[in-house]
Amino acid sequence: VSGHLHNTGQFLVFRADREAKVRVNITGGPLAYHYQFEEIYIHYGMDNDYGSEHRINNYAFPAE
Numbered sequence: 001v002s003g004h005l006h007n008t009g010q011f012l013v014f015r016a017d018r019e020a021k022v023r024v025n026i027t028g029g030p031l032a033y034h035y036q037f038e039e040i041y042i043h044y045g046m047d048n049d050y051g052s053e054h055r056i057n058n059y060a061f062p063a064e
Helices: none
Strands: 003-007 011-016 039-043
Touching: none
Parallel strands: none
Antiparallel strands: 003 011, 011 039
16 A cells, blocks of 8 residues: 555554555445545554553553
């Protein structure tokens, strides 16, 4: 997958190249429709206790 990775200072963003000859399609499993990958946001923290925006059983993960 070709694209660009950008660090905003708060999170990383990877955006797939829209001009690429091959696009990433996401299908199957519980998905009822076909989706085309465009971008992903990666949240991370300074240590292993913070980074994710959400918690599970009041536990924060180092990345999301």
